[in-house]
Amino acid sequence: MAVEKARGILLDIDYLMEEKSIIRLFIKTKKKTLVLRDPSFEPYFYLVVSGNAREAAKKIMEEDFYGVKVTRVEVVKKKLSPEKEPREVLKLFFNSTKEVKEMRNRIKELPYYEEKREYDIPFTKRYLIDRDLQPMSEVEVEFEGSELRSIRVCGDGLQELKAGAFDIETLSGLTFSDPSKDPIIMASFTNGKKSVVFCTKKIEKKYAVLVRDEKELIERLIERIRELDIVVTYNGDNFDFPYIKERAKRLGLKVEIGVDGSGITVKRKGMDNAVKIKGRQHIDSFQIVQILNRFGIVNLVKMDLEAVDKQLFGEKKEKIHASEINEIWHSGKGLERLAEYNKLDSEVALRIAKEYLPLFVEIGKLVNQTPFDVTRSGAGILVEAFLIKKAFAQGVLIPNKPSEEKVRMRIMQPIKGGYVREPKPGLHENLAVLDFTSLHPTIIISHNISPDTVNCNHKECEKNVSPEGQHFCIKRKGFLSANIEEIFHKRKELKDSLKKLKKGSREFNLVYARQYSLKIILNSSYGTLAFPRFRWYNRDCARAVTAWSRKYVKWVSERAEEEGFETIYGDTDSAFIKIPKGKTQTDVKEFVEKINSELPGVMNLELEGFFKRGIFVTKKSGKEAAKKRYALIDFNGNLKIVGFEYVRRDWALIAKETQRKVIEAVLSEGNPAKAVQIVRETIKKLKSGKMEKRKLVILTQIKKPIAKYESIGPHIAAAKKAIAKGKPLGEGSIIGYIVTRSGKSISGKAQLEEYVAEGNYDAEYYIKHQVIPAVIRIIAELGYSEEDLIEGGKQSSLNSFM
DNA sequence: TAATTCGCTAGACCGA
DNA sequence: TCGGTCTAGCGAA
Numbered sequence: 001m002a003v004e005k006a007r008g009i010l011l012d013i014d015y016l017m018e019e020k021s022i023i024r025l026f027i028k029t030k031k032k033t034l035v036l037r038d039p040s041f042e043p044y045f046y047l048v049v050s051g052n053a054r055e056a057a058k059k060i061m062e063e064d065f066y067g068v069k070v071t072r073v074e075v076v077k078k079k080l081s082p083e084k085e086p087r088e089v090l091k092l093f094f095n096s097t098k099e100v101k102e103m104r105n106r107i108k109e110l111p112y113y114e115e116k117r118e119y120d121i122p123f124t125k126r127y128l129i130d131r132d133l134q135p136m137s138e139v140e141v142e143f144e145g146s147e148l149r150s151i152r153v154c155g156d157g158l159q160e161l162k163a164g165a166f167d168i169e170t171l172s173g174l175t176f177s178d179p180s181k182d183p184i185i186m187a188s189f190t191n192g193k194k195s196v197v198f199c200t201k202k203i204e205k206k207y208a209v210l211v212r213d214e215k216e217l218i219e220r221l222i223e224r225i226r227e228l229d230i231v232v233t234y235n236g237d238n239f240d241f242p243y244i245k246e247r248a249k250r251l252g253l254k255v256e257i258g259v260d261g262s263g264i265t266v267k268r269k270g271m272d273n274a275v276k277i278k279g280r281q282h283i284d285s286f287q288i289v290q291i292l293n294r295f296g297i298v299n300l301v302k303m304d305l306e307a308v309d310k311q312l313f314g315e316k317k318e319k320i321h322a323s324e325i326n327e328i329w330h331s332g333k334g335l336e337r338l339a340e341y342n343k344l345d346s347e348v349a350l351r352i353a354k355e356y357l358p359l360f361v362e363i364g365k366l367v368n369q370t371p372f373d374v375t376r377s378g379a380g381i382l383v384e385a386f387l388i389k390k391a392f393a394q395g396v397l398i399p400n401k402p403s404e405e406k407v408r409m410r411i412m413q414p415i416k417g418g419y420v421r422e423p424k425p426g427l428h429e430n431l432a433v434l435d436f437t438s439l440h441p442t443i444i445i446s447h448n449i450s451p452d453t454v455n456c457n458h459k460e461c462e463k464n465v466s467p468e469g470q471h472f473c474i475k476r477k478g479f480l481s482a483n484i485e486e487i488f489h490k491r492k493e494l495k496d497s498l499k500k501l502k503k504g505s506r507e508f509n510l511v512y513a514r515q516y517s518l519k520i521i522l523n524s525s526y527g528t529l530a531f532p533r534f535r536w537y538n539r540d541c542a543r544a545v546t547a548w549s550r551k552y553v554k555w556v557s558e559r560a561e562e563e564g565f566e567t568i569y570g571d572t573d574s575a576f577i578k579i580p581k582g583k584t585q586t587d588v589k590e591f592v593e594k595i596n597s598e599l600p601g602v603m604n605l606e607l608e609g610f611f612k613r614g615i616f617v618t619k620k621s622g623k624e625a626a627k628k629r630y631a632l633i634d635f636n637g638n639l640k641i642v643g644f645e646y647v648r649r650d651w652a653l654i655a656k657e658t659q660r661k662v663i664e665a666v667l668s669e670g671n672p673a674k675a676v677q678i679v680r681e682t683i684k685k686l687k688s689g690k691m692e693k694r695k696l697v698i699l700t701q702i703k704k705p706i707a708k709y710e711s712i713g714p715h716i717a718a719a720k721k722a723i724a725k726g727k728p729l730g731e732g733s734i735i736g737y738i739v740t741r742s743g744k745s746i747s748g749k750a751q752l753e754e755y756v757a758e759g760n761y762d763a764e765y766y767i768k769h770q771v772i773p774a775v776i777r778i779i780a781e782l783g784y785s786e787e788d789l790i791e792g793g794k795q796s797s798l799n800s801f802m
Numbered sequence: 803t804a805a806t807t808c809g810c811t812a813g814a815c816c817g818a
Numbered sequence: 819t820c821g822g823t824c825t826a827g828c829g830a831a
Contacts, residue, residue, distance in 0.1 A: 417807030
């Protein structure tokens with residue numbers, strides 16, 4: 001057979017489990033997706049032996065491991081740890097991944113066994129790292145029939161892949177949809193250019209397609225999914241795909257949507273599923289939104305498509321609840337509305353993916369993983385994957401995962417965190433906020449912190465000592481510090497080149513996503529040292545990082561005071577300073593420059609901004625000032641509210657709104673009398689019974705199984721009452737409740753919002769437990785008391801402000 | 803399967 | 819009915 005050549009995008013990877021485990025690559029060329037096998041890559045792990053490695057290599061080939069055979073052994077030179085000299089170790093090859101799993105337990109019995117390494121790296125991940133292949137990159141392949149002969153990355157992979165999204169609507173019983181009886185009644189599909197809605201009932205919409213029955217509906221949908229390289233859903237992992245799979249099974253249909261004709265695989269991932277389609281990338285936009293939320297790129301309480309659409313794109317999409325879907329279906333009235341809703345669900349899911357997938361593709365290239373995996377991984381996993389890749393490239397064996405026992409030990413010894421300075425309470429004028437850019441990573445880089453540099457034996461390194469006493473080598477760059485440094489500089493370069501590119505251009509977006517992917521890895525890097533389950537966990541290193549962070553933050557404050565500024569506050573990586581009369585903003589800038597000239601390595605203090613006014617309040621209990629809550633206003637009138645009830649979801653909107661107005665009156669207008677007036681009016685309206693229901697809802701999440709609660713708070717009480725009515729609530733549900741007039745305790749009065757009539761609320765509760773607590777300590781800073789807020793109360797202290 | 807610590811506040815719970 | 823203690827949730831960084 002002749003050798004053929006092709007170019008395409010490395011779209012996916014999996015492996016076959018025949019008598020041998022064989023890697024398959026899915027390469028999307030202009031014409032089709034090639035499925036190529038690479039039998040040249042065999043499962044393996046490392047065995048470190050006591051005594052002579054070559055002799056052990058001979059012996060091990062003769063060993064019988066209850067039927068498992070080492071097919072091949074290589075003696076290779078590897079570093080057991082970055083600071084050590086390379087040493088000969090055995091690389092043991094096997095026919096299948098199954099044998100790797102069996103063997104890694106049996107091997108311990110060998111007399112020359114010292115240690116095993118890298119026995120738990122998933123086969124496909126192993127392949128991508130060893131071959132240094134970046135999914136979604138352009139590759140050039142040579143192949144014979146279906147066998148791969150060679151592969152190399154030759155470009156960024158800017159070729160357009162076909163992306164599309166779908167969404168299904170189902171009927172439901174009393175509480176939820178059950179695929180064993182509730183049919184799929186509608187399904188939408190979009191490829192970004194054109195959308196269709198399949199339905200078994202006739203709908204007066206241009207995009208609607210009438211199908212005979214549910215079976216045809218699924219068939220038509222599958223047909224469309226087969227066009228795609230990137231299949232987007234919103235919660236397809238846990239709902240759409242498992243649902244379709246079950247319905248199809250009952251209808252005698254096969255969901256053969258893999259490029260190779262295979263079905264879908266539903267993998268359990270803890271509490272979650274992950275649905276994989278071979279040869280295509282299934283991207284669940286819901287997973288994307290969850291990750292964005294965790295990384296702090298967006299901040300969402302509710303994560304339904306409506307809330308996401310609103311926050312990400314500013315759109316207002318209608319929500320149709322499950323019960324209404326049943327109604328519409330049975331009455332036949334409103335099918336157009338439902339179709340529109342269904343269609344938009346697909347379109348918004350696709351839009352989310354189009355907006356953020358480039359970021360995940362870039363992260364994937366950085367850590368050699370597919371977008372499928374990256375969009376379903378936590379930050380820690382990504383950093384770990386990055387370090388595994390680096391270790392491989394540098395000939396270092398990666399550390400093993402800690403045993404559960406070790407993990408428990410580590411958890412029992414927590415690592416002290418950042419320093420929070422007690423603020424000076426009150427209203428302050430003319431502030432500057434300074435903060436360290438990427439504090440933890442820059443400390444790691446600048447002090448060369450790494451598990452392989454801590455407490456080295458060199459005398460001259462003892463001067464690089466942390467406030468907690470550990471010192472770090474200065475003669476050799478550490479594994480962790482060097483690799484983080486590389487990311488740090490690469491990001492700097494990319495950010496520089498970004499300045500030269502046209503905003504919104506394809507090139508710009510690519511570079512932007514790339515630098516952002518580096519930022520995510522960088523910001524998560526400290527976690528590798530401090531997280532008990534990580535391979536690179538190191539308590540001494542982690543303690544040193546935070547100890548230095550505390551030192552530097554305190555030091556900046558001290559230096560500021562020496563320079564004649566007043567320090568108001570500081571948290572972990574920041575210093576809030578007051579510019580006194582006689583000093584200017586320029587003086588602050590000069591101060592920052594001075595500090596930077598004194599800081600080591602790449603550490604950098606940044607001027608975050610100047611603020612016209614700021615308020616810090618005392619704690620409810622005691623006289624000390626509250627940390628982690630303050631409000632600032634800049635010279636353009638922009639408010640920054642931190643930590644206060646206003647930013648918390650577990651407070652009623654009326655309390656939050658009132659607090660915001662009060663803060664605004666105080667900070668922007670310097671008008672405490674107005675603030676008092678605002679509160680009085682709110683209280684008046686609450687008393688009148690006319691407050692809108694939506695402003696009284698308190699959102700709280702159920703964080704664990706209901707049965708495990710020792711103390712029944714209002715949200716659990718409300719949830720229990722709702723469950724009794726047949727509402728499916730449990731761990732993870734967000735409860736929106738209102739404190740009504742009927743009941744004894746607060747919990748007794750709490751009811752799920754949807755069961756509460758407009759006007760049924762406990763005014764006293766909302767006044768005394770919501771509005772007043774939210775504003776009292778702000779107003780108290782200005783000399784007012786609680787009586788001043790209640791209408792008819794005395795206004796004596798007002799004078800002190802006039 | 804999986805990031806952390808620091809901090810604030812509410813409301814239940816419990817015994818006097 | 820009170821005041822202290824504990825459980826619980828969420829936000830800052």
